[in-house]
Amino acid sequence: MTTTTLTPAEMADRTGVSLDTLRYYESEGLLNDVARADNGHRRYSEDDVLWVEVLRCLRDTGMTIDQLRHYCSLGAVGPSTKPQRLEILQQHRALVEQQIAERRRALDLIDHKISYYSGEDQ
Amino acid sequence: MTTTTLTPAEMADRTGVSLDTLRYYESEGLLNDVARADNGHRRYSEDDVLWVEVLRCLRDTGMTIDQLRHYCSLGAVGPSTKPQRLEILQQHRALVEQQIAERRRALDLIDHKISYYSGEDQ
DNA sequence: GAACAACCTGGAGTGCACTCCAGGTCAACC
DNA sequence: GGTTGACCTGGAGTGCACTCCAGGTTGTTC
Numbered sequence: 429m430t431t432t433t434l435t436p437a438e439m440a441d442r443t444g445v446s447l448d449t450l451r452y453y454e455s456e457g458l459l460n461d462v463a464r465a466d467n468g469h470r471r472y473s474e475d476d477v478l479w480v481e482v483l484r485c486l487r488d489t490g491m492t493i494d495q496l497r498h499y500c501s502l503g504a505v506g507p508s509t510k511p512q513r514l515e516i517l518q519q520h521r522a523l524v525e526q527q528i529a530e531r532r533r534a535l536d537l538i539d540h541k542i543s544y545y546s547g548e549d550q
Numbered sequence: 551m552t553t554t555t556l557t558p559a560e561m562a563d564r565t566g567v568s569l570d571t572l573r574y575y576e577s578e579g580l581l582n583d584v585a586r587a588d589n590g591h592r593r594y595s596e597d598d599v600l601w602v603e604v605l606r607c608l609r610d611t612g613m614t615i616d617q618l619r620h621y622c623s624l625g626a627v628g629p630s631t632k633p634q635r636l637e638i639l640q641q642h643r644a645l646v647e648q649q650i651a652e653r654r655r656a657l658d659l660i661d662h663k664i665s666y667y668s669g670e671d672q
Numbered sequence: 673g674a675a676c677a678a679c680c681t682g683g684a685g686t687g688c689a690c691t692c693c694a695g696g697t698c699a700a701c702c
Numbered sequence: 703g704g705t706t707g708a709c710c711t712g713g714a715g716t717g718c719a720c721t722c723c724a725g726g727t728t729g730t731t732c
Contacts, residue, residue, distance in 0.1 A: 436678080482663070493720095518664065528657075615690095674732090676730085684721100688717100
């Protein structure tokens with residue numbers, strides 16, 4: 429059995445994250461222990477793909493690079509940091525729920541304006 | 551009857567938008583025809599308050615300053631631009647719904663990781 | 673063996689949305 | 703009448719998350 433690995437270009441394709449951003453994440457400590465081919469080129473694993481998807485999910489919902497770095501560093505320490513990581517996720521979960529609530533209110537306001545524009549006068 | 555007006559400080563207080571940002575919005579054409587006192591100081595109206603709240607709602611859900619400027623400039627033209635403004639709001643509405651959907655997926659992923667961290671091993 | 677593609681590194685540059693600052697005006701208070 | 707506070711203007715600075723670039727290596731293709 430051979431474990432499949434992805435070239436940088438394939439990784440970018442799979443995750444939708446650019447080559448530069450993948451390298452940037454690595455340099456920021458968000459993506460560690462990326463394998464290398466003999467020529468020094470990166471070789472990403474399926475686990476790396478999953479992890480980058482998690483990173484994107486958290487980034488896209490407003491977690492900063494700094495917070496992600498902290499979260500990753502906890503993971504690197506070992507199982508002893510499980511409670512802290514759980515705490516971070518729970519806090520972020522609450523944030524995402526706030527974002528949803530905020531956007532629901534936004535929809536109300538937008539709908540209000542839409543019906544105003546759709547109306548007869550003004 | 552006297553129309554109530556707000557000083558810049560009161561306006562910042564009411565809207566939660568900083569003095570600098572209020573001036574910035576005005577300079578970018580997002581907030582037009584702000585009244586002035588005799589000494590040249592700004593005097594915001596209740597309509598200004600409502601409008602800034604709309605601006606913040608749209609900004610907070612990802613509309614850029616550039617897009618807002620365009621939307622405002624249409625408003626300045628007159629009622630003839632109603633269809634374009636309606637179109638912009640409908641497109642933005644769709645965007646906000648996408649954001650909600652994306653965040654729902656994020657919640658699923660976060661919950662999955664939370665249950666993993668809450669579980670027995672690892 | 674020249675050219676090309678894919679990658680490497682370190683560092684500089686970009687775009688956005690503010691945010692801060694310097695130097696000035698004006699009215700009110702001590 | 704000097705100081706204080708709120709405000710004014712134009713312009714510079716900031717922070718974040720990328721994104722781009724120069725110069726170099728390696729491996730394959732004509």
